Amino acid sequence: MINAKTVALHTLGCKLNFSETSTMGRLLEKDGFQTTSFEEVADIYVINTCSVTDNADKECRQLVRRVHRKAPEAMVVITGCYAQLKPEEVAAIQGVDLVLGAAEKFKIHQHVRNLLDGDTTKIHSCEIDDVTGFTSSYSLTDRTRTFMKIQEGCDYNCSYCTIPMARGRSRSQKIEEVLKEIDYIVSQGVKEIVFTGINLGDFGRDGHGDKTDEDFFKLLRALENHNGAARYRISSIEPNLLSDDIIRLVAQSSKVMPHFHIPLQSGSNKILGLMRRRYRRELYQQKVEMIKELIPHCGIGVDVITGFPGETEEDFMETYSFLSSLNVSYFHVFTYSERANTVALDIEPVVPVHERHNRTKMLRALSFRKTKNFERAHAGTTRKVLFEGMHHNGMMEGYTDNYIKVSVPFNEELTNQIVDWELK
Structure with a gap:
């Protein structure tokens, strides 16, 4: 029973x-x-x-x-x-x-x-300090794209974030083990592997605060000489850990997709300082410009937080203007939410909740326009699309290499296939 x-x-x-x-x-x-x-x-x-x-x-x-x-x-x-x-x-x-x-x-x-x-x-x-081991994880519900955890935890101490308290120190899988797991996942028919982690660019830490002789660039380089999956995608990487070497490798790679998701959180250096972020807007802009110079068709996503304590209207408009000026494809906008035991609780003045939501709406509207502009810029071009098996209301979806969503009438023959597709 x-x-x-x-x-x-x-x-x-x-x-x-x-x-x-x-x-x-x-x-x-x-x-x-x-x-x-x-x-x-x-x-x-x-x-x-x-x-x-x-x-x-x-x-x-x-x-x-x-x-x-x-x-x-x-x-x-x-x-x-x-x-x-x-x-x-x-x-x-x-x-x-x-x-x-x-x-x-x-x-x-x-x-x-x-x-x-x-x-x-x-x-x-x-106690979270006692959690130092790494357990590999991957999704196989959709046999098209798999989300594969290769890194866990975070050694950063951003003033608004509880993740280090919930997941512990930064630690990761060995490159050799990553490659073995990739082989198994690919044997199940998966075409694209999306690497995930809490702080993916910090790959190579041992869970005790020390670096090993491995890092994220070495992993990506190992993939180039490994049969593995047809496509790899980087889920998210901090701007200060997105090295020039990684950008150059992606520019030359046929396996790692031309798509970066890079958390910004604020376009105001004052707010970035209050957030305890490890970069300033100038570095972020430099990374975006290098990507677009080497990979003009690259899709770039941004994380941003609205209404962080101390964010004045002027600070927010600085973020809005900065994002307007960046050649990026979309934003994930998060409305600041107070979390227990974080330093941000002591920062003043607190932004009223209704104002936080107004700022979120403004940035989401800007994100919508950015996405439409990116899609229009690629209309009439042919890009490789991986179509997923799941369908809804007679339609199926897929993503281009540079992360443009394509919706078409369901056709079973397209399921889990990478095809050259002319974008409309």
Whole structure:
């Protein structure tokens, strides 16, 4: 009977969380559980949480309530960043049966078995300083593109961020192990691997604050001489870690896609200083200009935060003007959200919430125009598109090498194929 237990998993937050949820699902399947859609009635629900914003915490609580309306007898397991940062708060949510911290999430199959056998221990957690190991993770739900975690944790101390408290020191997989895992993933039919991490450019740290003899550039260089996947994509890389060597390698590579996602957070040097970011706007501009000089067709994404404490209207307009001037393709805009135990809580003046949202709307409108301009600039050109198998309302989607989304009527013959496609 136990072997027939069904488990539904759900991811909140980033692509790294998505890769970890997939890995937890495989661990549970290997232990005899049957995974099912989160929309279905299941015996056990697993929610892999994020805690970057206050909204992510709220979303977790709402999901638990939704689960218990649908399946009141089901067990609920919470893991991820929220579970590590606030285990007691999570455990106090009505309906939560088990809370797994950062060191325990990849033992989820054992903990769920124990729970079914009557173990009443609700919280399994530890101090984040004790979490120094690396567990590889990758998603295989979509056999087209895979998100593969190769780096974990962060040694930076940005004043608004709780991620180092939730995930620990920077550490990564060995290059040799990355290549072996790539071989397995490719054997499953995957055409594109997206490298993910908390601070991907810091690849090569050992989890104790020290560098090893490996780094991200060496990994990318190793890929050039490895059969592996048809396409690799860098999910996100800090501007101060995006070396000229990496940009030159991508410019010459047929395997690493011409697409960078580079967090900016603010176009005001004053705010960057308050955020404890490790660069200033001049460096960011220099990186974008070098990319566009060597790879004119490159897609460039930007992360930016609005309404950070101390951000005046003048500071925001400095960010707006800076982003307007940059030759980039799109932004991910985040409205600042207060997080417990961060230095940013002591910075004044606090920007009113309604003003934060107004600034977010302005930047999202600018991002929309940037995206349309980038797409128009490539209209009439032919680029390689990898079409994904999933479809909705009779349409399927794919992405060009430089990250332009293409939607076409569903055609099974295009699924998981890289084709030359004329952009409209």
